[in-house]
Amino acid sequence: MSNPAKEFFVPQNSEFPRCVDGRMAIAIIAWLNGLWRVEKKGAEAAKENGPQFLGASLLFVKVLQEIATKSLDEAFDLVEEASRNLGWGLQIHIDDHHGKHDFANMTDEEIVEIATRYDEGCGFAKFAWGDQGSEVVAKAKSRHWRIQVLVDEHKETRATMNNVVGQTFNTADAVKSNSAAFNTDAATAEEIFIELGRLIGDDKFAEKASEWNSKTFGVVVKTLKGIKTVVEVN
Numbered sequence: 437m438s439n440p441a442k443e444f445f446v447p448q449n450s451e452f453p454r455c456v457d458g459r460m461a462i463a464i465i466a467w468l469n470g471l472w473r474v475e476k477k478g479a480e481a482a483k484e485n486g487p488q489f490l491g492a493s494l495l496f497v498k499v500l501q502e503i504a505t506k507s508l509d510e511a512f513d514l515v516e517e518a519s520r521n522l523g524w525g526l527q528i529h530i531d532d533h534h535g536k537h538d539f540a541n542m543t544d545e546e547i548v549e550i551a552t553r554y555d556e557g558c559g560f561a562k563f564a565w566g567d568q569g570s571e572v573v574a575k576a577k578s579r580h581w582r583i584q585v586l587v588d589e590h591k592e593t594r595a596t597m598n599n600v601v602g603q604t605f606n607t608a609d610a611v612k613s614n615s616a617a618f619n620t621d622a623a624t625a626e627e628i629f630i631e632l633g634r635l636i637g638d639d640k641f642a643e644k645a646s647e648w649n650s651k652t653f654g655v656v657v658k659t660l661k662g663i664k665t666v667v668e669v670n
Contacts, residue, residue, distance in 0.1 A: 441594075441596055441668075441669050442669055443615065444606045444609055444613075444615065445598065445600075445603050445606070446604065446606045447604075448485055448487055448603065448604045449483075450484045450485060451486060451524050451525045452484070452492075452524075452527040452584075453486050453487050453489050453492040453524065453525070453526075454484075454492055455490070455558060455560065456618045456619055456620045456656070457558075457586055457607075457618070458617050458618050458619075459587060459589075459590065459591075459607070459611070460588065460608045461482050461584050462585050462587045463477040463584075464476040464481045464484065464584050465582070474544040474548060477539075477544075478540075481585075482607075482608035485607070486527070487624040487625070488620055489621065489624075490560045490652060492527045492528050492529060493524075494558070494561060494572065494576065495625065495649065496511075496518070497572070498511075498560075498565075499632075500515065500636075502648060503645050512575065514632060514636065518631040518635060519628070522631055524628065526581040527584055528558065528573055528577070528583060529585065530573070530583060530584075530585055531585070531587065532587040533554065533557070537554070552577060552583070555570035556570055557586065558573060559660050560656060563656055590660060591614075592618050593615075593616065593617065595619070595663045595667070596618070596620075596669050597650065597653065597667070598622060599622055599669060600669065603669075625646070626642060626645075632645070650666075654666050
């Protein structure tokens with residue numbers, strides 16, 4: 437019999453982080469040749485499985501503020517530098533405003549227009565920065581971080597913390613199988629924490645950041661969907 441905690445785990449196939457969110461992506465907007473453009477949509481966007489972190493790349497901004505007391509601008513600069521050094525992209529997400537935005541039936545121009553001005557939908561951004569969450573998302577956009585668009589309501593029934601490097605959760609397949617789940621790729625996050633610690637000259641940063649990440653993930657999934665137990669995947 438298969439282990440339910442390990443179902444839907446696959447190799448990471450993208451350098452762009454995703455949020456821990458269990459909703460499926462319908463579009464990806466990127467800054468290409470000096471303009472925002474739809475880079476992927478539909479099935480092509482849904483099958484992209486980069487590593488999952490709280491708020492995608494925003495996790496590392498918040499951790500630098502919390503653990504290293506960096507300003508917001510300093511934190512953004514450091515996350516961008518660490519990501520470049522390790523070969524990771526930078527990404528955030530929005531959503532369809534609970535069905536208000538019908539991205540599946542929009543033109544590319546319409547998708548770009550909404551995705552670049554609508555800054556809501558990331559539960560971690562609201563959890564981490566409160567009323568300023570949308571401003572942090574807008575700041576990431578101003579720095580041309582890639583935008584992933586998620587759709588539908590939260591239907592997650594479980595949460596996993598993945599401790600295997602190079603592996604992540606196949607969100608689209610899980611959603612199609614009515615098995616939506618929150619997942620965070622803790623082992624991959626730790627690699628980025630180590631690089632951030634090196635950049636700021638703090639050899640204890642990664643340990644403290646990993647502890648903060650694990651604890652906060654548990655709080656976030658409970659806050660968003662009332663999930664009380666996080667299952668570790670090794």
